[in-house]
Amino acid sequence: MKKQLLAALIGLSFAATTQAATPSVEEMWEIIQKQQKQISALKNQLNTNDSRLTETEIIAEATISAVEKIALEPVSVSKTHIGGYGELHYNNLEKDNGSGDKNEVDFHRFVLFTSHQFSDSIRFFSELEVEHSIAGDGQVGEVELEQAYIEWDLANNKTAKAGLFLMPVGILNETHEPDTFYGTERNAVEKNIIPATWWEAGATLNGELSPGLSYDVAAHSGLFLDDGEYKPRDGRQKVGKAKADDMAFTGRLKYTAIPGLELAASLQMQTDMHQGEGDKIAGTLFETHLAWQKDDFQLRALYAAWDFDDAINSIKAGADEQTGFYIEPSYKITEKMGVFARYSEYDNTAGSAADSAVEQMDIGMNYWLHPNVVFKIDYQNQDNSAGTGSDGINLGVGFSY
Amino acid sequence: MFKNLFNNLFNKAIYTGLLTITLLASPQLSARGVYQSGPDFIAEVFTPQQPEAGVLWFNDNIREQAEKILGHRVLGLRVRYHHSAGKSAWILNEIGKEMPITIGVVIDQGKISSVKILAYRESRGGEVRYPAYMAQYQGATLTDSYKLDKSIDGITGATLSVWAVNKVAALALYYHSQVASQPQ
Numbered sequence: 001m002k003k004q005l006l007a008a009l010i011g012l013s014f015a016a017t018t019q020a021a022t023p024s025v026e027e028m029w030e031i032i033q034k035q036q037k038q039i040s041a042l043k044n045q046l047n048t049n050d051s052r053l054t055e056t057e058i059i060a061e062a063t064i065s066a067v068e069k070i071a072l073e074p075v076s077v078s079k080t081h082i083g084g085y086g087e088l089h090y091n092n093l094e095k096d097n098g099s100g101d102k103n104e105v106d107f108h109r110f111v112l113f114t115s116h117q118f119s120d121s122i123r124f125f126s127e128l129e130v131e132h133s134i135a136g137d138g139q140v141g142e143v144e145l146e147q148a149y150i151e152w153d154l155a156n157n158k159t160a161k162a163g164l165f166l167m168p169v170g171i172l173n174e175t176h177e178p179d180t181f182y183g184t185e186r187n188a189v190e191k192n193i194i195p196a197t198w199w200e201a202g203a204t205l206n207g208e209l210s211p212g213l214s215y216d217v218a219a220h221s222g223l224f225l226d227d228g229e230y231k232p233r234d235g236r237q238k239v240g241k242a243k244a245d246d247m248a249f250t251g252r253l254k255y256t257a258i259p260g261l262e263l264a265a266s267l268q269m270q271t272d273m274h275q276g277e278g279d280k281i282a283g284t285l286f287e288t289h290l291a292w293q294k295d296d297f298q299l300r301a302l303y304a305a306w307d308f309d310d311a312i313n314s315i316k317a318g319a320d321e322q323t324g325f326y327i328e329p330s331y332k333i334t335e336k337m338g339v340f341a342r343y344s345e346y347d348n349t350a351g352s353a354a355d356s357a358v359e360q361m362d363i364g365m366n367y368w369l370h371p372n373v374v375f376k377i378d379y380q381n382q383d384n385s386a387g388t389g390s391d392g393i394n395l396g397v398g399f400s401y
Numbered sequence: 402m403f404k405n406l407f408n409n410l411f412n413k414a415i416y417t418g419l420l421t422i423t424l425l426a427s428p429q430l431s432a433r434g435v436y437q438s439g440p441d442f443i444a445e446v447f448t449p450q451q452p453e454a455g456v457l458w459f460n461d462n463i464r465e466q467a468e469k470i471l472g473h474r475v476l477g478l479r480v481r482y483h484h485s486a487g488k489s490a491w492i493l494n495e496i497g498k499e500m501p502i503t504i505g506v507v508i509d510q511g512k513i514s515s516v517k518i519l520a521y522r523e524s525r526g527g528e529v530r531y532p533a534y535m536a537q538y539q540g541a542t543l544t545d546s547y548k549l550d551k552s553i554d555g556i557t558g559a560t561l562s563v564w565a566v567n568k569v570a571a572l573a574l575y576y577h578s579q580v581a582s583q584p585q
Contacts, residue, residue: 068477081499115499125524151524156434159524175558211531256528259537260554291557371564 083113085400087178089185093392096383102390107133111146121153144238146199158207164239167198168206168216168252169266169287171302178398179374182330182340182366185394188358188382189324189346193304194287195233200248212257222248222270225281230312230319231348232285235273243275260293279311296332301325318352336368340378358384364394373399433527435503435520439492442505442519443483446490452483455580463579470547470572471495480576488514489580491573497523497562504566506573513541516570526559529566538566543574 023031087109093102108131115125126148132141149163166174172186173196190196202220209215223235224243237243248270255263268285289302306322313320324346332338340363347357364378376396382389437445443452457463458479467475483490488509494501500522507515516538518530528534534556541551549571555563 064478068479083499117500120522123524153433159433171557180558180560212528256556257531257533259531259534259556262557293554293557295552295554371560 079117081113081115081117083115083401084111085113085177085179085398086110087184087396087398090395091185091392092394093380093390095387096389096391097387099388102392123151125149125151146197154205158205161204161206162202164199164201165204165218165220167194167200167220167250167266167268168204168218169198169250169268169285170194170196170304171289171291171300172196173198177372177400178376178396179368179372179400182328182338182376183342183362183364183378183394184376184396185380187302187326187328187342187344187362188360189302189304189326189344192231192233192346192348192358193306193322193324194285195231195236198236199239201239201242202247204250212255214254214256216250216252216254218250220248220250222246222275223273223283224275225273225312225315227278228315230308230316232283232306232322243277245276246270246272262289262291264289273308273312279314281309281312283308296338298330298332298338300328300330313351316349318349318354318356321351322346322348323350338366338368340364340366355385358382358389360389372401373397433521433523436530437505437517437519439503439505439519442492442517443490446505446507446515447483447485447488450485452485452490455482455484455489456480457482457576457580463576466547466575467572470575471568482576482580484580489573489577491576492519493569493572495565495569497526497559497565499523502529502562502565502569504569506570508573508577511542511574511577513538513570513574515539516566518566523559523562526556526562528556528559529562538570541570541574543571543578547571547575549574 086107088106089108090105091102095101109129110133111127111129113125113127115123117123127146129144129146130141131144132139135141135143145164147165149161149165151159151161153159168174170190172181172190173194176186176197186196200218200220200222202218204216204218204220206216207214221237221239221242221244223232224237225235229235248268250266250268252264252266255261265288266285268287269282270284271280271282273281273283284307285304286307287302287304290299292299303325304323308320308322310320324344326342326344328340328342330338330340342360342362344360344362345357349356360380360382362378362380364376367375369375374397376394376398378394379392380394381391446452456479459467459475459477464475480491480493488507491506491508492503493506494503496502501520502518502523503520505515505517505519506513516535518535521527521530537551537553538549541549544550549567553563553567
């Protein structure tokens with residue numbers, strides 16, 4: 001009995017042991033199910049991590065792009081631009097004949113540029129200037145609109161302008177920010193012969209004939225010489241209720257294919273400088289110039305000549321020919337400092353045998369505090385047969401932006 | 402008087418018209434516009450290789466130096482570029498006078514191998530895109546003061562456009578030098 005009981009106990013115990021070590025099929029199935037669930041859960045977790053990682057990358061990219069867009073927006077969407085330039089001059093000059101000294105300080109020009117881009121191919125540009133600081137009745141200065149035109153691209157290589165624009169003549173007429181040229185005052189030749197700064201109203205076409213060879217053709221309002229006047233500078237009407245009985249035409253060819261070199265020639269024609277009032281006097285201006293920069297050396301040279309009908313000689317003898325030229329070598333000693341010398345000569349009555357030319361020698365220095373901020377000092381020696389030439393020192397400070 | 406005036410005007414109109422027609426019939430050469438797209442430029446630079454795209458992130462030092470080179474603030478957080486075997490290509494925008502100029506610069510072993518104007522939008526100074534101007538940048542490196550070690554002859558009346566290209570060329574050289582110092 002005892003043996004049977006023991007055997008039964010052992011059998012039970014074995015069965016129990018066997019049962020614990022080897023699960024039944026049902027138990028196995030249950031375990032597999034549990035494990036499967038765990039695998040799925042882990043898989044899901046992994047997938048979630050993966051998608052979270054991708055999502056994080058997308059969010060990072062979107063954030064960076066948005067930050068960049070916001071940061072760059074003021075630059076990329078601004079269609080209206082404001083710019084300008086200004087120059088303050090001090091002149092200490094003495095007349096050769098002792099008839100008077102000039103000892104003046106003058107905020108010669110204060111200019112505001114405003115431009116607006118209507119579309120990729122249509123834009124507006126303007127220049128508003130206060131000359132000599134104060135304008136109004138009895139004041140020494142003027143407020144002038146020197147540029148105000150619409151420009152549009154007709155094709156990739158052709159641009160048209162309509163409105164009030166600067167004549168495509170000379171070196172300084174179109175580019176005259178003080179930090180772009182030597183000498184406190186602008187050269188006397190372009191001022192008295194061309195006459196810079198010269199603007200008219202009309203239409204113009206600009207384009208390229210070949211790489212580096214461009215042209216301008218313009219039809220526009222003309223000069224008007226009132227009674228007794230004979231100098232082109234006196235004829236500028238500045239497009240203020242300007243007489244428009246006789247139009248004028250200007251053409252220019254410019255060669256800029258070689259780095260640092262500009263060669264240009266302009267021709268301007270007007271059939272009646274009197275605009276239908278009084279004797280008809282036709283006038284033609286021819287101008288040509290060279291601007292050449294090689295490393296630190298620069299050379300500018302310009303020649304301009306007006307040819308008027310002889311009838312103008314009844315107003316002033318010899319005024320039928322009015323010519324001038326200058327040559328200006330310069331050298332940049334350092335990046336910020338340059339020296340120059342300029343010899344110029346002009347004559348508003350070159351058609352007469354009398355010696356009426358004005359000769360001027362300038363030497364001086366520009367110091368660029370910043371590429372767009374310049375200090376200038378120069379000495380001028382001006383001579384003419386009347387003894388009214390002025391000699392002395394000019395100082396200036398100028399800027400553009 | 403009016404008859405004379407009319408005749409004169411008429412004659413001039415004829416001459417101007419003829420001149421204009423002659424000029425309009427001249428070969429088409431673009432002065433302003435987009436000359437080449439960014440992808441085309443990159444493909445041209447690296448052909449037949451396939452370049453890798455890279456991103457240079459602006460840390461404080463890079464931003465500060467880039468701002469010194471350009472002379473104004475640098476916005477954005479990074480700049481993208483392409484590179485292959487020591488050569489990198491950068492497409493950067495810089496304003497000349499008023500409008501941005503898109504400039505492609507290729508640096509090979511720390512020297513400029515080419516500069517190309519991809520888009521020009523300014524009214525004046527389009528001459529910068531001519532091969533003769535661009536060739537001046539070839540071989541240029543950066544001086545210790547982060548300027549180009551070569552003198553570039555400019556364009557009368559378009560100094561600002563030339564300065565913009567000079568600055569971008571120097572900036573690309575600087576960016577190229579910084580690529581190696583950042584984990585890719």
